[in-house]
Structure formats: C-alpha cells, structure tokens
Amino acid sequence: MADEVTGVTDALVEAAGEGLRAGATPVAVFAELAARSTDWPAAARAVCLALGVSAEEVDRRLGPRSRHAFLRDFEAGEEEACGELLELVGAFDVPRPLDERGQEIRRLLSAAVRASGGLGGGHALSLSRRFMKAEPAEAFLSLAHSGPRGAGCRGTVEFWEAMNTAGTLLASDEAGDDDRIARAVEACHDHLTRARA
Structure with missing residues (x-):
C-alpha cells in the first residue's frame, strides 16, 4: 500500500532493503529504483527507510520543504548522478549517537x-x-x-x-x-x- 503523501510503498522499501542487504550502495539502490519509477522522491525515501532512518527524519530530509526539491529536476538516464548528489548532501546518512x-x-x-x-x-x-x-x-x-x-x-x-x-x-x-x-x-x-x- 502506498503512502498517500509520499508515494512510498512497502514493496518499494522492501526492494531497497533487498538491494542494500545484497551489498549495493545506497546510490546504486536509488539509481535502480529510480530507473524503474517515475517517482524519484519516493525512491529516495524508500532507500532512507530501508537504511533504518526514521520516517520523521526522512520527512525532514526529503519533504516538500527540504533542500532536496531538486530531485524533480533530474531526467531519465541521470539516476546515478541524482543518487550521488543525494549521497553528497547526506540524504542517505544513518544517524548514530555519540558516546x-x-x-x-x-x-x-x-x-x-x-x-x-x-x-x-x-x-x-x-x-x-x-x-x-x-x-x-x-x-x-x-x-x-x-x-x-x-x-x-x-x-x-x-x-x-x-x-x-x-x-x-x-x-x-x-x-x-x-x-x-x-x-x-x-x-x-x-x-x-x-x-x-
């Protein structure tokens, strides 16, 4: 079932998780999902969720008010470049507490x-x-x-x-x-x- 606001489906998150568990990088998983979809923001969200980033943090990073609105500016064939830019700005970072x-x-x-x-x-x-x-x-x-x-x-x-x-x-x-x-x-x-x- 798809989230009405974000477009993220359980199947999309599961596909992202499978790719990550198989050893693919978040960039590669995003690029694969984005190549199969017209909803690149949903693909980015699915990768973050599969990495274990909380839904609230994903909303902060990739919501409509985030600095990642550029996702819609990329075109087919640029999936990997878009994923690399997301990685560069920390979209796929998994928060860990400091001791x-x-x-x-x-x-x-x-x-x-x-x-x-x-x-x-x-x-x-x-x-x-x-x-x-x-x-x-x-x-x-x-x-x-x-x-x-x-x-x-x-x-x-x-x-x-x-x-x-x-x-x-x-x-x-x-x-x-x-x-x-x-x-x-x-x-x-x-x-x-x-x-x-």
Whole structure:
C-alpha cells in the first residue's frame, strides 16, 4: 500500500532493503529504483527507510520543504548522478549517537570552529555529517587539516588549544592506533606552540 503523501510503498522499501542487504550502495539502490519509477522522491525515501532512518527524519530530509526539491529536476538516464548528489548532501546518512567521549570531542571542535570565526558551507555540512554518523575522528582530521578559517584570525590560539585537547582525547582511545590521528595531534601541538609564540 502506498503512502498517500509520499508515494512510498512497502514493496518499494522492501526492494531497497533487498538491494542494500545484497551489498549495493545506497546510490546504486536509488539509481535502480529510480530507473524503474517515475517517482524519484519516493525512491529516495524508500532507500532512507530501508537504511533504518526514521520516517520523521526522512520527512525532514526529503519533504516538500527540504533542500532536496531538486530531485524533480533530474531526467531519465541521470539516476546515478541524482543518487550521488543525494549521497553528497547526506540524504542517505544513518544517524548514530555519540558516546560521552564523542560528545566531548564535538564540544571541543565546536569551540575551535567558534574561535576561528566559523566555517564555509561545504565544510560545515561535512562536519555535521561526520557527527551525525558518529565519526568524531574524521571530523577532527578535517578541521586539523583546514586550520582556522582566516590566517589572521583572533582566535588562533583558542582554535589550536581546542584542537590539541580534542586530538589528545582521540589519541587516548582506540583512534590512537590511527597514524593519521597521531600525525594530526602532533601538527596541532606544533601550531599551538607557534600561535602562542
């Protein structure tokens, strides 16, 4: 039976689930469903639901007021490109809760962002997605690589202090086995030393 508002049927969600269980990516599953349908928003919703995203979150992401109204602008033959764009903007992200350590790292990285004067839109979206997917180490690496937003930023010391603390916290746990974390922590410490000089 189809949902009258969204057009999503149980069969569409089941087809999406079968594709995902078979090892296909959300993009590939969306492209296959969209190729068989004229209702691409319903195909996108079905993939999200099959991934385990709550119906309320799917409505927020893909409802009529969402930023994904562009779905109707694609044409037959562009299913994969549309799916890749949905993936890029996080439509298929599955929310996972952060543990206490992850929440503390998020707090520290947010303090670093505030100290640096904010982030560009793409970087902000990327960090938001990392936290939604409970990937604080990847969020840390992204910020450590980019540094403060402006070279003459008034909050440079505060930025590197927060980054140094977040990195030390990450390195003290299982992420400490990741050479990228160790190198980034060392770089943050060096940047902090120079910023204080």
